[in-house]
Amino acid sequence: MDAGAGALQDSIAGFGDNLLPFDGELYLIRQFYAPPESDRLFAMLMTELAWQAEDIFIFGKWVKVPRQMCWYGDADAHYRYSGVDHAPLPWTAELQAIREKVERQCRQRFNSVLANLYRDGRDSMGCHADNEKELGPDPVIASLSFGDERLFRLHHKKRKKVSLDIMLGHGDLLLMAGAMQHHWLHALPKTKQLKTPRINLTFRRVVA
Template sequence: MDSSFNHEASLFDSQPVKSDIPIEDGSLCLWHPLLPPEQADMLFTQLTKTLQWQQDSMAIAGKQVLIPRLQAWYGDAGSQYSYSGIALEPLPWTAELLTIKNTLEAITQQPFNSVLANYYRDGNDSVAWHQDNEPELGHNPVIASLSLGETRQFQLRHLNGNYPTVKLNLPHNALLLMSGSTQQYWLHQIPKTKKVVGPRINLTFRFIKH
């Protein structure tokens, strides 16, 4: 591990600037840039190499199909998580992930005890429309989503269809916080793209109710 990596409780020297993104029936906030550039670059490199990435499968029309991305689940003991028939047991926190968790808790003033890491290798990797509304996340969960690497478009669609799709190009070193009733009323996705894009890591920090 690079000895210059900062494993202090927080990675920022001053409070990053927060921007509110207005939506109906929910709350979105964006911080960019979140971390000092050299720390964000180092984190991307380290996480690419050190997280225990795997390609899980899910049942579609009675067949097991590989999900179009790699993922890894880390967290406190007992923070099991399931979605779309995929059951995830938490791996122990790495030093990098624990440092990021402490940083995000300090910025957002929200507790987190787990993180779903997604690795999008290129434009063919994606995540389909969904809500983070599993029972173990509780009512109105707070999701802190940190993007590292290539810019990808993040889209949100209201369930009643009366509002335009929200499209956010999330760049390297950006934190998006979804809170309030966002997961009740909005679906979100990362669509595939035909553009030539490099890899992206997305870390979605959550709080699992025991």
């Protein structure tokens, strides 16, 4: 499998058309995991992963992250962002099995996964791009969702009026690739709607 970035249309199977109009690649498979298996994995991830609260350094001060998170991966897959160095926990057997299934579908290699737990509608992810140098110039990131559906919002960095909203549901797999992280920002905004927990796994390849 090729761990590099670039145009993926000829190398991925089952994702359908690119959802971005320009400047990057974004693909979606609904119910990559069927509901019964998604239910099982959601329950397992809730109880077996080492969820923790975290502070990050942003806009000149330390702030509490509005979600819980944990980082798993190969021993050398250290990842630093917002002033925090993340040393990977060793893969669990279930995370390893999920990784292998995602790798087969995406035809990419991933050596780490960032897990986020959104406990209710008040938990969120701010507007950002996954453009840290440890991810390489054009990172390929596979994002797998379990639990309650949440809005995934994108907007173009320069063309402020160009945006895209996607509802990500139970078992959905989203693939971000090409130049997307250079040109687009993405977020999981807060909502006043009643929301039950949602888990997101973002598989990445950290490079030296």
